[in-house]
Amino acid sequence: xxxxxxxxxxxxxxxxxxxxxxxxxxxxxxxxxxxxxxxxxxxxxxxxxxxxxxxxxxxxxxxxxxxxxxxxxxxxxxxxxxxxxxxxxxxxxxxxxxxxxxxxxxxxxxxxxxxxxxxxxxxxxxxxxxxxxxxxxxxxxxxxxxxxxxxxxxxxxxxxxxxxxxxxxxxxxxxxxxxxxxxxxxxxxxxxxxxxxxxxxxxxxxxxxxxxxxxxxxxxxxxxxxx
Amino acid sequence: xxxxxxxxxxxxxxxxxxxxxxxxxxxxxxxxxxxxxxxxxxxxxxxxxxxxxxxxxxxxxxxxxxxxxxxxxxxxxxxxxxxxxxxxxxxxxxxxxxxxxxxxxxxxxxxxxxxxxxxxxxxxxxxxxxxxxxxxxxxxxxxxxxxxxxxxxxxxxxxxxxxxxxxxxxxxxxxxxxxxxxxxxxxxxxxxxxxxxxxxxxxxxxxxxxxxxxxxxxxxxxxxxxxxxxxxxxxxxxxxxxxxxxxxxxxxxxxxxxxxxxxxxxxxxxxxxxxxxxxxxxxxxxxxxxxxxxxxxxxxxxxxxxxxxxxxxxxxxxxxxxxxxxxxxxxxxxxxxxxxxxxxxxxxxxxxxxxxxxxxxxxxxxxxxxx
Numbered sequence: 001x002x003x004x005x006x007x008x009x010x011x012x013x014x015x016x017x018x019x020x021x022x023x024x025x026x027x028x029x030x031x032x033x034x035x036x037x038x039x040x041x042x043x044x045x046x047x048x049x050x051x052x053x054x055x056x057x058x059x060x061x062x063x064x065x066x067x068x069x070x071x072x073x074x075x076x077x078x079x080x081x082x083x084x085x086x087x088x089x090x091x092x093x094x095x096x097x098x099x100x101x102x103x104x105x106x107x108x109x110x111x112x113x114x115x116x117x118x119x120x121x122x123x124x125x126x127x128x129x130x131x132x133x134x135x136x137x138x139x140x141x142x143x144x145x146x147x148x149x150x151x152x153x154x155x156x157x158x159x160x161x162x163x164x165x166x167x168x169x170x171x172x173x174x175x176x177x178x179x180x181x182x183x184x185x186x187x188x189x190x191x192x193x194x195x196x197x198x199x200x201x202x203x204x205x206x207x208x209x210x211x212x213x214x215x216x217x218x219x220x221x222x223x224x225x226x227x
Numbered sequence: 228x229x230x231x232x233x234x235x236x237x238x239x240x241x242x243x244x245x246x247x248x249x250x251x252x253x254x255x256x257x258x259x260x261x262x263x264x265x266x267x268x269x270x271x272x273x274x275x276x277x278x279x280x281x282x283x284x285x286x287x288x289x290x291x292x293x294x295x296x297x298x299x300x301x302x303x304x305x306x307x308x309x310x311x312x313x314x315x316x317x318x319x320x321x322x323x324x325x326x327x328x329x330x331x332x333x334x335x336x337x338x339x340x341x342x343x344x345x346x347x348x349x350x351x352x353x354x355x356x357x358x359x360x361x362x363x364x365x366x367x368x369x370x371x372x373x374x375x376x377x378x379x380x381x382x383x384x385x386x387x388x389x390x391x392x393x394x395x396x397x398x399x400x401x402x403x404x405x406x407x408x409x410x411x412x413x414x415x416x417x418x419x420x421x422x423x424x425x426x427x428x429x430x431x432x433x434x435x436x437x438x439x440x441x442x443x444x445x446x447x448x449x450x451x452x453x454x455x456x457x458x459x460x461x462x463x464x465x466x467x468x469x470x471x472x473x474x475x476x477x478x479x480x481x482x483x484x485x486x487x488x489x490x491x492x493x494x495x496x497x498x499x500x501x502x503x504x505x506x507x508x509x510x511x512x513x514x515x516x517x518x519x520x521x522x523x524x525x526x527x528x529x530x531x532x533x534x535x536x537x538x539x540x541x542x543x544x545x546x547x548x549x550x551x552x553x554x555x556x557x558x559x560x561x562x563x564x565x566x567x568x569x570x571x572x573x574x575x576x577x578x579x580x581x582x583x584x585x586x587x588x589x590x591x592x593x594x595x596x597x598x
Binding site for chain 1 (some may be wrong): 268270271272273274275277278280281298299300301302303305306307308310311312313314315316317318321322325332347355362369370372373374386390419423424427428430437438460461463465466467468469470472473474475476477478479482483485511512515516549550555557572578579580581582584586587588589590591592
């Protein structure tokens, strides 16, 4: 049994997600990602069942593990109670732990996810906040969103939200003490180390590719992976 | 003689099917606490539909006289970060543990998340701890190191839509409107869309399971509407977490929603009803995007199909002002549907702030009329 497979077996999502696949292909048939991308969860499970170190390393460095939308439709329909969506989560975790994620176009996008969702959690205590969702990056939100952004405090007050206010309510400012606890949780559980790993691996890859990458969201490396 | 045998066999088969349905349904009954809730808000819901969370609390507190605790000190569950795979499982589970600690310290045992991603995550964490107690012990240790907090696990975990479902008859008894066309007397035709993480991972944790969830159907039927089936009813809306967050992947999200629209169009729904915070946003906004990109619309008279949250629909049948509920922040307008039901509203107040403050108007779209 190879080193990478041993690491996967430490992840409860891998243990619970892959029990006894019979390769019926039901997961691929139901998968929204398989319909849109060149992606086949049944083939991915086949590679893992081989326990071949080289093939698993190639998988972790490939686009293949980044197509899934984690809707978990596969879990419902699998006749053997597997969950390829959970297996994907274990693979993505290991790919980032090993620094392999920067070897694929879709994997490199993790830097953008970290700088958007990850940093917003540590900055605001929320995975997303309305004033960070720009119309420029989200034209699909339509003119209604453009109007909301232009009138955010008034619209939110009209709808009963406590936008950036103290006390309870929708979109309230999370109290400083609570934010400090969240940051501490990220520190003791390794969450901050993971964020640093994503940043450091991405900076190395940017150097290797000769693409400028600074701390913001408007630089050649970021723009390539995001847009 | 042959006719009698066929009749007996047919009757036997029907009885077997009914018995089978009853047995399957029994597996997906869900216990939902009837009072004293600890409420945790949703990043997506409060961003795009804050009026829905306002309405939920108003319905619980004012219409149903329930006790529900809404504190400032809880945070995101980090679920979108977890399912975009930048937040570690241990980190997410410890944030979840902190939410449970806040509930415990406040003296509550019934935990009610506003978000479906959160509900799925809380369910996943509790199931993981149940089957792997050593992981629960590790997380308790992390929480203590980070916050000096301890927690009890919830006695009852229910999504906010479960609560409205539980009290659907009480809401119907107080309703000002029924979901019926006032001119024809025909029920409003509604397709329901259940957020994937409500029950696809743990079917036994959702009302009606994953294949035949009843949580929204029960509301529609009780409030006078007609549930319309269509082939892609259970297909994902297309959030896909990283697939929407990253602009380069967003075609995935659009294509999933389009598949649903194309599938439901021949059945002429009047309304799409949802229980997940993200789904109504995607099903609303992607109709706008498709109309701009291709000139294609899916609703009546060349317009879009209105999309609502269950809180908005509950508020409407109770007679709440649609602009208090937040129907003005949908890209697809609901005025024609409200007119058919006979709902009273003041169209001049749609884009006004508190005390009638003029907030201007959104720019017009090419195809979907939203004013």
